[in-house]
Amino acid sequence: MHDASAANNAAPIDRKTFIAITVAALGYFVDLFDLVLFSILRVPSLNALGVTDPAEVTRVGKHLLDIQLIGMLLGGIVFGVLGDRLGRLKTLYGSILLYSVANILNGFITDVWQYEVLRFVAGFGLAGELGAGITLVAELLPTRKRGIGTTIVASIGLAGAVAAGIVGGLMQWNHCYILGGVLGLALLALRLGASESVLFEQTRTKGTAPRGNPLQLLWPPRRFARFALVVLCAMPIWFVGGVMFIFAPEIGKAMGIVEPIQPAKVIFWAYLGVVVGDVASGTISQLVQSRTRTIIGFLALLAASLALFMAIAPRGASEFYWMMCLVGAATGYWAIFITTASEQFGTNLRATAATSAPNFVRAMAVPITSIWFAMKPGLGAVEATWVLGICCIAIGIIAALALDETFHRDLDYLEH
Numbered sequence: 001m002h003d004a005s006a007a008n009n010a011a012p013i014d015r016k017t018f019i020a021i022t023v024a025a026l027g028y029f030v031d032l033f034d035l036v037l038f039s040i041l042r043v044p045s046l047n048a049l050g051v052t053d054p055a056e057v058t059r060v061g062k063h064l065l066d067i068q069l070i071g072m073l074l075g076g077i078v079f080g081v082l083g084d085r086l087g088r089l090k091t092l093y094g095s096i097l098l099y100s101v102a103n104i105l106n107g108f109i110t111d112v113w114q115y116e117v118l119r120f121v122a123g124f125g126l127a128g129e130l131g132a133g134i135t136l137v138a139e140l141l142p143t144r145k146r147g148i149g150t151t152i153v154a155s156i157g158l159a160g161a162v163a164a165g166i167v168g169g170l171m172q173w174n175h176c177y178i179l180g181g182v183l184g185l186a187l188l189a190l191r192l193g194a195s196e197s198v199l200f201e202q203t204r205t206k207g208t209a210p211r212g213n214p215l216q217l218l219w220p221p222r223r224f225a226r227f228a229l230v231v232l233c234a235m236p237i238w239f240v241g242g243v244m245f246i247f248a249p250e251i252g253k254a255m256g257i258v259e260p261i262q263p264a265k266v267i268f269w270a271y272l273g274v275v276v277g278d279v280a281s282g283t284i285s286q287l288v289q290s291r292t293r294t295i296i297g298f299l300a301l302l303a304a305s306l307a308l309f310m311a312i313a314p315r316g317a318s319e320f321y322w323m324m325c326l327v328g329a330a331t332g333y334w335a336i337f338i339t340t341a342s343e344q345f346g347t348n349l350r351a352t353a354a355t356s357a358p359n360f361v362r363a364m365a366v367p368i369t370s371i372w373f374a375m376k377p378g379l380g381a382v383e384a385t386w387v388l389g390i391c392c393i394a395i396g397i398i399a400a401l402a403l404d405e406t407f408h409r410d411l412d413y414l415e416h
Contacts, residue, residue, distance in 0.1 A: 028157025076359025079128025131355025151282025277332015
């Protein structure tokens with residue numbers, strides 16, 4: 001058995017697995033491109049719809065972000081269930097279709113209420129792509145190569161955010177949304193003949209355990225605790241994404257930076273850092289053969305980078321962007337987190353957990369940004385960011401310390 005496992009780990013990646021990695025990676029590229037567009041287009045799109053008062057732009061922008069994140073939370077649960085019941089590939093394609101159509105329609109809105117509806121629908125669709133893709137890749141690859149495959153998916157996908165940062169600075173806001181949707185439909189047209197996960201097919205054929213029941217994440221208590229720890233260890237990533245990236249113009253102004261901070265530049269530099277951090281975290285995870293130690297190391301790096309941001313970013317716009325790049329790099333353990341989420345649960349619940357977990361993390365931005373807004377009047381935007389950030393990082397480290405290590409875990413098992 002040991003020899004067979006070793007041979008499997010040493011075997012080259014076959015064509016079908018390579019195609020599956022490509023489809024998942026390109027799907028996540030389009031996913032991230034569309035997801036971060038709102039961060040870039042928040043101000044110009046709302047101005048075009050007649051919302052021009054800065055305070056109102058911030059308020060409505062947070063409201064739209066909350067709606068999108070709630071859509072992602074609900075979509076994460078629904079698409080996770082579908083992933084375990086209908087298959088990883090069908091879920092992947094359905095997710096891409098839904099958010100692509102929503103983003104194309106978003107390019108033609110004329111009122112804020114239409115923006116609300118389409119941000120919810122787009123968020124619902126965006127929720128399903130990453131978890132289904134990572135689950136598919138993790139189940140197709142041998143144990144020692146899982147981290148490599150999921151890192152490739154996440155790194156190429158995160159480059160979509162960098163591309164959005166470039167496009168958002170060159171095109172009109174509505175054209176950006178249309179382009180994002182068209183890219184998704186183009187990916188669906190290609191499809192590339194990817195194959196379904198063998199583990200999923202085996203589980204469906206056996207029919208010995210319930211598949212895709214989200215209530216299984218809540219009971220027994222030890223399984224719920226496992227899911228909660230997975231979510232909490234990544235929560236600091238969306239403190240950074242939900243507060244620092246999106247409200248960077250407000251933070252820059254509060255720091256006294258004279259030159260207005262441009263959202264497109266923030267997204268470009270921040271996600272450039274995220275891509276570098278993601279490749280680094282995947283590589284480190286393979287070298288040390290540990291998911292949890294890698295996550296803890298990056299959380300420590302995030303605390304240090306946040307301190308440097310507070311010290312150096314106020315010097316000017318250039319320093320602000322560079323420090324945002326550093327902070328982004330420190331959040332680059334996203335792929336390792338999702339890989340861990342997929343490894344923590346059996347095949348009959350894996351897609352549900354791996355798809356729900358990142359969207360629960362994203363949804364954490366709703367209370368996090370609400371707390372930030374509540375803290376701002378008393379502490380100011382800069383101090384509120386610093387205090388809240390350290391609290392989120394401390395919670396993440398405690399959660400990561402309590403997680404089971406899954407690097408060497410065989411994924412051929414069920415939850416009962």
